[in-house]
Amino acid sequence: MSLRLRNPFNLLRSHSIALDAGSARTVITNPQSEVLLDEPTVIAIEHGTGAVIATGAEAKSYIGKAPERIRVIRPIQAGVIVDFDSAKALLRSFFKRVCADDGFRLNICAVVCLGVTDLEKHTFIDCCKAAGASKVDIVDAPLAAAVGAGLDIRQPKGRLLLGIGAGLAEASVLCLADVVYSESARIGAEHFHEAVAQHLAARYRVSIGENMAEQATLQLAWAERPAQLRHMTLTGKYFGSGTPCALELTDDDLEGALDGPLASLEALVRKAMDKTPAELVADIADTGLTLYGGGAQVHGLDSALGSRLGLRTRQAHDPAMVSVLGAAATLRPDLDFKKLLVK
Ligand SMILES: Nc1ncnc2c1ncn2[C@@H]1O[C@H](COP(=O)(O)OP(=O)(O)O)[C@@H](O)[C@H]1O
Numbered sequence: 557m558s559l560r561l562r563n564p565f566n567l568l569r570s571h572s573i574a575l576d577a578g579s580a581r582t583v584i585t586n587p588q589s590e591v592l593l594d595e596p597t598v599i600a601i602e603h604g605t606g607a608v609i610a611t612g613a614e615a616k617s618y619i620g621k622a623p624e625r626i627r628v629i630r631p632i633q634a635g636v637i638v639d640f641d642s643a644k645a646l647l648r649s650f651f652k653r654v655c656a657d658d659g660f661r662l663n664i665c666a667v668v669c670l671g672v673t674d675l676e677k678h679t680f681i682d683c684c685k686a687a688g689a690s691k692v693d694i695v696d697a698p699l700a701a702a703v704g705a706g707l708d709i710r711q712p713k714g715r716l717l718l719g720i721g722a723g724l725a726e727a728s729v730l731c732l733a734d735v736v737y738s739e740s741a742r743i744g745a746e747h748f749h750e751a752v753a754q755h756l757a758a759r760y761r762v763s764i765g766e767n768m769a770e771q772a773t774l775q776l777a778w779a780e781r782p783a784q785l786r787h788m789t790l791t792g793k794y795f796g797s798g799t800p801c802a803l804e805l806t807d808d809d810l811e812g813a814l815d816g817p818l819a820s821l822e823a824l825v826r827k828a829m830d831k832t833p834a835e836l837v838a839d840i841a842d843t844g845l846t847l848y849g850g851g852a853q854v855h856g857l858d859s860a861l862g863s864r865l866g867l868r869t870r871q872a873h874d875p876a877m878v879s880v881l882g883a884a885a886t887l888r889p890d891l892d893f894k895k896l897l898v899k
């Protein structure tokens with residue numbers, strides 16, 4: 557039997573990372589905002605033995621194709637851990653990829669959605685610890701996103717943000733580096749994919765898989781018609797006959813596909829504004845609405861929502877990354893964002 561002795565002095569040293577483990581995508585950076593890992597939040601596990609078969613992009617490619625002995629799992633949904641053991645196994649494999657197993661302590665600042673309960677936040681912290689973290693601080697997603705987007709949130713000036721992740725949207729009003737009001741709804745990029753799949757099913761009587769629905773959304777869906785026509789080949793099968801099909805589509809074929817989700821997002825923002833004190837709403841008329849999260853990247857979403865709401869609306873630069881970049885900023889003492897962490 558061999559025993560590997562670790563250098564005991566390493567226990568005094570630590571790696572610090574920022575973590576955004578969303579329903580669709582997990583991103584890890586170092587405090588300097590360099591991306592160490594960017595993978596789908598998906599794990600493939602063997603039934604019975606519980607052995608990990610694949611994680612991240614490889615596991616995602618199994619969706620809709622895996623035989624019965626393999627379970628393909630998305631252990632985080634709408635910001636909440638729904639399968640603790642799978643989430644732990646997935647995070648452990650991600651942590652191992654970004655930090656050498658050198659006995660150093662692993663300190664994490666993790667982004668957590670505002671709409672989750674305290675119990676769900678504690679479950680998330682416990683899961684990170686079970687996966688190998690020594691210390692876990694958390695920062696609320698809208699605050700992290702605002703910092704990552706470079707907004708000056710320390711001023712007594714109201715700002716409105718709308719985060720559109722994979723399974724959850726959060727409309728938040730921020731002022732004096734805090735969240736004044738927030739409203740969440742189960743509407744996100746995954747609902748865009750579903751709406752696109754339903755639209756195509758109704759129009760062409762085709763059934764498509766989850767990954768193809770995401771591809772069609774990314775490549776063709778729009779909230780405001782793009783100036784240049786975009787094309788893609790969609791593969792699926794016809795209802796009834798089950799025969800395979802390959803359809804040549806353009807963005808014209810997706811006209812109106814996102815009307816339902818767009819109306820829900822508009823209603824969410826209106827509800828948040830309705831509950832916000834008048835002084836802050838007056839500020840927001842000036843500062844406008846900032847969009848972040850992967851779902852904010854739908855073509856023309858900023859201008860479509862802007863005209864529906866009558867608010868100047870802009871998409872944060874690199875919207876799916878701003879939350880993790882804000883979490884990374886809290887790890888740097890020189891930037892003085894530590895007070896944003898949830899107490
Ligand atoms: N251009 C786009 N149009 C629509 N959805 C997009 C686009 N780009 C990324 N997404 C979607 O955004 C989601 C990932 O966003 P992200 O904010 O990382 O979600 P989460 O943090 O909930 O995992 C994915 O479901 C992806 O399909």
Ligand SMILES: [Mg+2]
Nearest residue numbers: 576577578721
């Ligand atoms: Mg995210």
